[in-house]
Amino acid sequence: MKRAILIAATDPKVGGVMVFGDRGTGKSTAVRGLAGLLPPIKVVAGDPYNRDPAELDGRSATATVPVPVVDLPLGATEDRVVGALDIEKALTKGEKAFEPGLLARANRGFLYIDEVNLLEDHLVDLLIDVAASGENIVEREGLSIRHPARFVLIGSGNPEEGDLRPQLLDRFGLSVDVRTPTDLAQRVEVIRRCDAYDHDAAGFVASWKARDKAIARQLTKARKALHSVDVPTAALETMARLCMALGADGLRGELTLMRAARACAALDGAAAVGADQIRSVAAMALRHRLRRDVLDDTGSTARIDRALDEVLGTASQMQASPHLVAAE
Template identity: 70%
Template structure:
C-alpha cells in the first residue's frame, strides 16, 4: 500500500490506486498522511481552481492572465475527501444561491472536483459510491476537465487529479468501469504476527496521547521520505525504458490474458516510478516484478476453473516468465 501511494505521488499518470482490505488496517490513515510528504505546488493567486501558472485554462485563471495581473503562490497539494452522501452539485459545482438571491448574479461555486485539481481525490468506501457519481467521475477522469451546463451557465474547468479509493470487499464489489480506471490495486490484510500488532497499537496510542511529541519523533523520517519523493519526481523523465522491459511487460499481460493495452502501459509507468524512487537509471526485471501484482491483479478475467486468487495467478505468471 505504501509503495503504491508513493508510485502515484511520483507519477500521477499511473492512474491512481485502489486499496481494499479489512477494517482498521490504516487505509485512510496512510492516504491522508501522504499529503504531508508532498512539496507545495505553484498556483495562480486568486484562482479557485488551483490552476498552474502555465498550461491550465479556466474562467478565473484566464481572466487573471489576460489582465496581466498573474501572480503565483505556493499552496499545499490538495487531498480532497469525496463523502458517500455528497450530492452531484457538491461534486461538480453549482450556482451560488446566496449571491443569486441577494445580488441577482449568476455566479458559479466550484465543487470538490475543482478543489482536487492537481491533487488527490479520495473516496472512502468506493464500492458504496452511488452509480450516478461513478458515471460522473468516469467522464471527468477520462477527459481531465469538468463541464457544467445548467441554469443558463456553461462552465468548463480543468479537473486532473489522482483518484484514490478504499473499501472493504465484504461490503460489495466495485463497478468494473470504475475499477479499470485505477492504475494500481492492493489488498491489505490484518497483521497476523504479534510483534507487528504490538508496534501498531503502541504507535497509535502514543499519537493519541501526545500528537506533537509523536510528530517530532518521526519528523526526520518524514523529511527523508519527502526528499526522496521530490528527487524521484525530478529523476522520472530521465529513466530509460529499454525494449526488453516493454517486451517483458507484454509477455506478462499476454500470459495473464488481460484485456486491452492499459495493463502494459500502467505496468511500465509504475515500474519507471519505482526505478526513480530507487535511484536506478533504467527499468529492469526487478522493477517490473515488484509492481506487476498491484498493476494487474484487478485486470484479470475470472476463471471458474481456477479457484486461486488474482494475486496468486499474477505471481504464478511472474515465476513462469522471470523464473523463481
C-alpha cells in the same frame, strides 16, 4: 499500499489507486496523511482550481500551498462535486456565478473516496470520466464552464460489502490489498504509535517530521528523474509477454504496468526499468484486470507471481545472451 500511492504520486498518469482491505487496517488514515508527505505546490494565489502560475503566463501573484488531498464524503450531492450556481451570490445579489466544487479543489492533487462501493453509481461514473479526461465540464442551470481537474483518484473499499463493477475496477491504475498484520510485534507497534499520538499529537507529529521530509525529498527527486528513466525494449517485451500469459484484456494493463514500473524505477533511483521494478509493480497493476476468473480474486496475485516467474525466467535468459537479442 504505501508504494502504490507513492508511484501514483510520482506519475499521476498511472491512474488512481484502489485500496481493498480488512477493517481497521488504517486505509483511510494512510491516505489522509498523504498531504503532509508531498512537496508543496505553487499555485496562483486565490485560484479555486489551484492552477500552476506557469500555465496562466504567470503575471498573477503566486502562493505555495500543500498538495490538496480532498476527501469526498459519502453524503455529498452532485452539485457540490462538479460545482454549480453559487446560491449565495444568487440569493443576495441576483448574480449568476459559478461556485467550483470538490473536483476543482482536487485539481493537481488527490481525491479520496472511502467506501467507493457505497457511493452512488452516477457519481462514480462522473468521477471516473473526469479523472480520465483531466477536465471537468459543467453544463447546468445555464452555466457552461470547463476547468482543469487533474487528480489522482484513490478509492478504498471492503470486498465483503459487495463487489465493484469490473469496468470501474479497470479504470483504477493500481489496486492493492491491505491485510491485518498477523505478527504480534507489528500489532504492538501499531497500537503503541496510536497511543503515543493520542497522548501528545503535536509531539508525535514532530518526532516523525524528519522521516516525512525524507519521503518528500525522495518523491521530488523521483518526479524530476521520471522523464529520464529509460524503458528498454526488452522490458517492454517482458511486460507484453506477462500480460499475454495472464490473458489481461486490453492495453490498459500494459500501459499502466509500464508507467508504474517507470515511476518505481524513478523512486528507486534506477536509470532504467529492470526486472526488479516489473516484479514489484506487476501484482498491483494487473491483479484487478484478470477477467478469466473474476470470482477467484484471492488467487489472482498468486497467478501473477507464477506468470512472473515464467516470463522473467525467459527474459533473464535473453539478457544473459545479448548477442542473441542483437541477432534478432
